[in-house]
Amino acid sequence: MSTYKSELLRLLEERGHIHQVTDPESLDALASKQVITGYVGFDPTAPSLHIGNLASIMLLKRLQDAGHRPIVIMGGGTAKVGDPSGRDETRQLLTDEKLANNIAGIQGTFERILRFDDSETGALLINNDDWLSKLGYVELLRDVGPHFTINRMLTFDSVKLRLDREQPLTFLEFNYMIMQAYDYLKLARDYDCRLQMGGSDQWGNIVNGIELARRIDGSEVYGLTAPLITRSDGQKMGKSVSGAIWLNEAQLPAYDFWQYWRNTDDRDVGRFLRLFTDVPLDEIARLEALEGAEINEAKVVLANAVTAMVRGADAARAAEATARETFAGSGAGEDLPTLAVGEEGIRVGAALTELGFTTSNGEAKRKIAEGAVRLDDTTVTDPGFLILPEHGSQMRLSLGKKKHGLITR
Incomplete structure (x- = not known):
């Protein structure tokens, strides 16, 4: 039974989103009586x-x-500047043009998941460069600098961990927490923003912003962090053998995105359904109680729900249809990752690596030796086997039961 009265904190608690909250009682009371404006920051370091x-x-x-x-x-x-949190080295500095291109690529994700309109609860998308790049250096030092002590800043994990490892921390990065704190002050002033949220690694930065707003303007603002999401196998959420699981189609085909969720560990299905979908809690309780092969029903629900939210309902339907066709062994499916080869063909091991099924040709050779690789429905045992156009205009290359791709001319 939730101890919270507001729909906001009850919803976040029931779905497993809460790690830490500043002054939860006051935030709960505020959320119960009025519309709260809250924000999360995303640095556009990739498209x-x-x-x-x-x-x-x-x-x-x-x-x-x-x-x-x-x-x-x-x-x-x-x-x-670059957030030093969780890093051993300085982030690569990006040009204005690159940052603008990355923002353009990222924006569509939010437009699919959030509602942007002119209503009281319509989402806003704002670039903090609009004010940070206009700040005078001396102005920032005089207005904000007195509220930060080096003693305190050295205790923050993003700084302390880097120094403990004897890795360099530039003065540029040291300023990141000041800039993020200033963001909160600016948003509290201009938008009556009362809540900053983020991952658990942002707790120190969020607290900095709360204290700055209180010291300069006397504002009563709050912070909330979500737990770091890890899988039951101990791996960090979002990583796979072939790299990051990107939200954009241009970086990762919808089928691969869908398949990542479909391959969720049995132990994680219920938790991920709560965190990443709107499936009702009573239905999640039913799905996570399934055992044996029946748990695959829950994984399909998870994959469909997340893919529909992030990529659209059509993408989810196409990915599920491709999976059904592929796993039934009756066809190739239209949404599988595809590798086009020329007249000279390609070695089967190289094809596995090109498709992202293996990280190296050495790993590909091991998988072939284990009998885990099939071309159409024939097991491939020779790592030097050359796939040529004359073998077929479209062939299905499979690694195990879960990774499938198309080899085309």
Whole structure:
């Protein structure tokens, strides 16, 4: 039974989104009596977000679902510095043009998941470069600098861990937490923003912003973090053998995205359904109680729900249809990853690596030796086997039961 009165905190608690909250009683009372504006920041360091970011996006979705207003902050300004959190080395500095292109690529994800309109709870997307790049250096030092002590900043994990490992931390990165804190001050002033949310690694930065707003303006603002999402096998959420699981189609085909969720560990299905879908809690309880082969029903529900939310309902339907056709062994399916080869053909091991099924030709050779590789329905035992156009205009290459791709001319 939830201890919270507001729909917002009850929803976040029931779905497993809460790790830490500043002054939960006051935030709960505020959310019960008025519309709250809350934000999450995303630095556009790539042309797509990945599913490691999805937990934070879901915080904004839950905020809006509970009748409040979400703000997406695109970190066009903070990305010019780079968040040192969780890193051993300085991030690569990006040009204005690259940052603008990345923001354009990322924006569509939010437009699919959140509702943007002129209503009281309509989402906003704002670039913090609009104010950070206009700040005068001396102005920032005088207005904000007195509220930060080096002693305190050295205790933050993003700084302390880097120094403990004797890795360099540049003065540029040291300023990141000041810039993020200033964002909260600016949003509290201009948008009456009362809540900042993010991953658990952002706790220190969020607290900094809360304290800055209180010291300078006397604002009463709050912070909430979500737990770090890891899989039951101990792996960090969002990583696979072939790399990051990107949210954009351009970086990862919808079938591969769908298949990642379909391959979820049995132990994670219920938790991921709560975190990443709107499937009702009583239905999730039924699905996660399934055992044996029946748990695959829950995995398909998970894959369909997340893919429909992130890529659209059509993409989810196409991916499921492709999976059915492929796993039934009756065809190739239209949505599988595809590798086109020329007249010279390609070695089967190289094809596995090109499709992202293996990370190296050495790993491909091991999988072939284990009998795990099939071309159409024939097991391939020779790592040097050359797939040629005359073998067929379209062939299905499979690694195990879960990875399938097409070899075309």
